[in-house]
Amino acid sequence: MNHSSTPPRAVGPPPGNYLLRKAIWESGKRLEDIAEAVGVDAKTVERWTAGRVPHWRNRLAIAHLLGCHAHDLWPPAPPTTSSRTPPADLGNDALRRAMHLHRATEDDLAQTAGVHPRTVHRWLAGRLPKRTHRRAIARLLGEAEYALWPQLLGTLRPQATRELHAIYPTRSALRRTIWRHILRTARHQIDIVGDLTTVVLDDPTLSHQLATQLTAPATDDSPHLRLCLTTHTRTRQLATFLRHATHDGRTRLQLRHTTRTLALSILRADDDILVTHHLPGRSPADAPVLHLRRDPTVPDLGTGLIAPYLDALTTIWTQATPPGDRRNEAAASAPPRRRSDRTLSTIT
Numbered sequence: 620m621n622h623s624s625t626p627p628r629a630v631g632p633p634p635g636n637y638l639l640r641k642a643i644w645e646s647g648k649r650l651e652d653i654a655e656a657v658g659v660d661a662k663t664v665e666r667w668t669a670g671r672v673p674h675w676r677n678r679l680a681i682a683h684l685l686g687c688h689a690h691d692l693w694p695p696a697p698p699t700t701s702s703r704t705p706p707a708d709l710g711n712d713a714l715r716r717a718m719h720l721h722r723a724t725e726d727d728l729a730q731t732a733g734v735h736p737r738t739v740h741r742w743l744a745g746r747l748p749k750r751t752h753r754r755a756i757a758r759l760l761g762e763a764e765y766a767l768w769p770q771l772l773g774t775l776r777p778q779a780t781r782e783l784h785a786i787y788p789t790r791s792a793l794r795r796t797i798w799r800h801i802l803r804t805a806r807h808q809i810d811i812v813g814d815l816t817t818v819v820l821d822d823p824t825l826s827h828q829l830a831t832q833l834t835a836p837a838t839d840d841s842p843h844l845r846l847c848l849t850t851h852t853r854t855r856q857l858a859t860f861l862r863h864a865t866h867d868g869r870t871r872l873q874l875r876h877t878t879r880t881l882a883l884s885i886l887r888a889d890d891d892i893l894v895t896h897h898l899p900g901r902s903p904a905d906a907p908v909l910h911l912r913r914d915p916t917v918p919d920l921g922t923g924l925i926a927p928y929l930d931a932l933t934t935i936w937t938q939a940t941p942p943g944d945r946r947n948e949a950a951a952s953a954p955p956r957r958r959s960d961r962t963l964s965t966i967t
């Protein structure tokens with residue numbers, strides 16, 4: 620009995636995109652329906668079912684129309700070892716974990732950022748996206764940028780700490796040029812409360828600069844000064860400053876006095892704030908100084924670092940009274956009346 624010598628035909632996958640044809644058949648749609656929804660010709664859809672891979676935007680549109688994922692219709696090719704592809708351990712594991720946690724795919728990130736899926740693959744391999752793309756992906760995954768790209772920790776800071784400009788270990792570490800720059804650039808409001816009034820009034824350069832700003836012709840950029848004095852304010856320096864800060868009986872200076880024990884001293888010049896906390900067993904000159912600066916890119920929601928100090932400044936100024944008027948401080952424990960208090964009453 621003669622047997623045919625022809626080897627059996629190998630069974631392989633059906634020709635063309637079998638997954639796409641199956642999804643179209645199960646959805647009950649025609650090629651013309653898909654072509655009309657995507658915006659192409661019906662013969663183009665026929666070429667896609669024959670095996671041609673459409674543009675990634677068309678793949679996403681077709682997957683959305685058929686109620687499945689693009690990877691179900693066009694499975695990603697297995698990764699190939701190449702000198703241009705970095706090893707998996709050099710990729711962005713933080714981004715991969717966030718995608719797995721939120722069940723997001725490369726196509727989801729590509730659609731959100733408006734880029735090609737291959738670009739997302741490069742991001743997963745370790746490439747750093749642009750800032751606009753990072754923000755879009757962070758919003759999609761509900762994560763912070765520096766959590767998805769740890770290499771940004773040196774350049775990105777949380778929003779709550781953007782207002783912290785510098786920290787100085789002691790007051791002497793704060794150079795005089797910084798004091799002068801903060802006061803000179805003020806255009807609207809300068810507030811000095813607590814022990815920092817003594818620092819400014821005792822320094823001839825700073826007090827003369829402030830007096831010059833107050834006696835200059837009034838313009839839209841002329842600052843107003845509010846001084847909240849304490850019992851430690853030196854009367855002689857204050858009297859000298861008042862003489863230089865008054866011109867023709869007019870001044871943009873407001874004085875108030877408090878006998879309360881303050882836990883901090885504040886100097887505010889528009890968007891810059893210097894804060895010194897009074898620490899037990901340490902003089903205010905040896906306490907650290909915080910330099911805060913309002914960030915114009917952060918909305919003023921009252922949740923930053925500056926908001927509590929502005930509230931404290933308002934409270935101290937509201938509770939203080941003009942020199943010589945102590946009726947509003949009846950609740951405070953009044954110390955013995957000093958010679959400096961009597962001099963303040965005569966000055967104003």
